[in-house]
Amino acid sequence: MEPAIKYRLIKKEKHTGARLGEIVTPHGTFKTPMFMPVGTQASVKTMAPEDLKEMGAGIILSNTYHLWLRPGEDIVEKAGGLHKFMNWDRGVLTDSGGFQVFSLAKLRDISEEGVAFKSHLNGEKLFLSPEKAIHVENALGADIMMSFDECPPFFESYDYVKKSVERTSRWAERGLIAHQNPATQGLFGIVQGAGFEDLRRQSARDLVGMDFPGYSIGGLSVGESKGEMNRVLDFTTPMLPEDKPRYLMGVGSPDALIDGVIRGVDMFDCVLPTRIARNGTTMTSQGRLVVKNAKYSEDFRPLDPKCDCYVCKNYTRAYIRHLIKADETFGIHLTSYHNLYFLINLMHQVQDAIEQDNLLEFREAFFEEYGYNEN
Numbered sequence: 001m002e003p004a005i006k007y008r009l010i011k012k013e014k015h016t017g018a019r020l021g022e023i024v025t026p027h028g029t030f031k032t033p034m035f036m037p038v039g040t041q042a043s044v045k046t047m048a049p050e051d052l053k054e055m056g057a058g059i060i061l062s063n064t065y066h067l068w069l070r071p072g073e074d075i076v077e078k079a080g081g082l083h084k085f086m087n088w089d090r091g092v093l094t095d096s097g098g099f100q101v102f103s104l105a106k107l108r109d110i111s112e113e114g115v116a117f118k119s120h121l122n123g124e125k126l127f128l129s130p131e132k133a134i135h136v137e138n139a140l141g142a143d144i145m146m147s148f149d150e151c152p153p154f155f156e157s158y159d160y161v162k163k164s165v166e167r168t169s170r171w172a173e174r175g176l177i178a179h180q181n182p183a184t185q186g187l188f189g190i191v192q193g194a195g196f197e198d199l200r201r202q203s204a205r206d207l208v209g210m211d212f213p214g215y216s217i218g219g220l221s222v223g224e225s226k227g228e229m230n231r232v233l234d235f236t237t238p239m240l241p242e243d244k245p246r247y248l249m250g251v252g253s254p255d256a257l258i259d260g261v262i263r264g265v266d267m268f269d270c271v272l273p274t275r276i277a278r279n280g281t282t283m284t285s286q287g288r289l290v291v292k293n294a295k296y297s298e299d300f301r302p303l304d305p306k307c308d309c310y311v312c313k314n315y316t317r318a319y320i321r322h323l324i325k326a327d328e329t330f331g332i333h334l335t336s337y338h339n340l341y342f343l344i345n346l347m348h349q350v351q352d353a354i355e356q357d358n359l360l361e362f363r364e365a366f367f368e369e370y371g372y373n374e375n
C-alpha cells in the first residue's frame with residue numbers, strides 16, 4: 001500500500017548533519033527544513049489561511065487534546081475533517097495530546113492503560129488512552145499524526161525515565177494497531193529518553209523496529225539548557241533512519257532551529273512566534289524588538305528593515321506600537337504575521353545554505369547580527 005507520507009532526501013550539507021529534503025503528503029509536497037505554525041484550536045491565532053499561504057506556510061499544527069475537549073472530534077469529522085473545517089488545503093499535523101495533558105490538565109494519574117485527568121476547561125474527569133488518542137486523530141484527519149507518548153521531566157531519575165520510555169514504546173505499538181487510516185494519515189513515533197543516551201537508543205530502537213513513516217524527537221525544550229538539547233540531538237538524530245523525516249517538537253527560537261538543522265532535524269513547531277507577538281515582542285534580524293517600547297513611538301521604519309514580508313513592506317513600528325498600546329487586535333495580527341514569516345523565511349534561507357554547503361558560515365553571520373553569544 002502506498003504510504004501516506006514519504007520523505008525524499010535531496011542533499012546532505014557537506015560540513016554538518018543538515019539535510020535538504022521534501023516531505024510528500026496527501027495535501028502537497030513541502031521542502032525541508034521547515035517551521036510549522038501552531039494552530040492549537042484549529043486556528044493559527046489571528047491568521048487567515050490566505051495569510052498563511054502568503055507567508056509560505058506548508059504544514060500547520062493542531063491538537064488532539066484541545067479539539068477532543070472542544071468542539072469534539074465528532075463535529076470536526078462531520079465537517080469533513082480539519083482541512084475542510086478550517087478551510088486549509090495544505091498540510092496538517094496533530095499532536096497526540098499526551099504532552100498537553102501533562103502541561104495543561106490538573107490532577108492526573110498515569111497508568112499502563114493511559115492517563116486519567118480533569119479537563120482544564122470544566123474540571124470534568126477524563127481518560128486518554130493510546131487507542132482513544134489515535135481514534136481522535138483519525139477523526140480529525142490530519143496528514144501526519146503523533147503517537148500517544150509520555151514526555152517525562154528532563155531531570156527525572158534514570159529509573160523513572162527508563163520505565164516511561166518502555167511504556168511509551170508499548171503505547172506506540174498500541175497506537176499502530178488502533179490506527180484506522182494508514183493509507184491517508186502517516187503516524188510518527190516519538191523518541192523519548194530525556195538526557196540519557198542509552199534510553200534514547202532504546203527508545204529509537206523500539207520505534208524504528210515498528211517502521212514508522214517519520215520520527216519525532218520528544219522530551220526536549222522542557223527547561224533544559226540549549227547546550228543540553230544540542231548534546232541530546234548530537235547522539236539521537238544519528239539513531240534515526242536517514243530516509244525518514246525527523247521532527248523536533250516544541251522548538252523554537254531562531255538559534256535553536258539553526259542548531260537543530262545542523263544536527264539533522266527536518267521539521268520544527270513552536271507556539272513562541274505567536275505567543276510573544278501577543279505582547280508586542282517581535283523577532284528581527286537584529287534580535288528581538290519589543291515594539292510596545294516608548295522609543296518606537298515616532299519610529300517610521302518597518303519592524304525589520306531587512307524583512308520583505310507584507311507587514312514590513314506596509315507598516316511602521318510607530319503604527320504597530322500604537323495598535324498594541326491601544327489594544328487593537330490588528331496590531332497582534334501584524335506582529336504574529338511577521339514573527340511566523342521570520343521563522344518560515346529563516347528555514348528558506350537555511351535551505352539555500354544547505355544547497356551552497358555554507359550553513360556554518362550562515363550560522364556565524366546570523367548569530368553575529370541577531371546578537372547571540374555562544375551558549
Ligand SMILES: Nc1nc2c(CCNCC3CCCC3)c3[nH]c(NCCc4ccccc4)nc3cc2c(=O)[nH]1
Nearest residue numbers: 038040061062063095099151218219220221249250272
Ligand atoms: N507529544 C509530544 N509533544 C511535545 C510537545 C508539543 C509540541 N507542540 C504541539 C503543538 C500542537 C498544539 C499545541 C502545540 C513539546 N513542546 C515542547 N516544548 C515547548 C516549549 C515552549 C512552550 C511555550 C513557548 C515556547 C516554548 N516540548 C515538547 C515535547 C513533546 C513531547 O515529548 N511529546
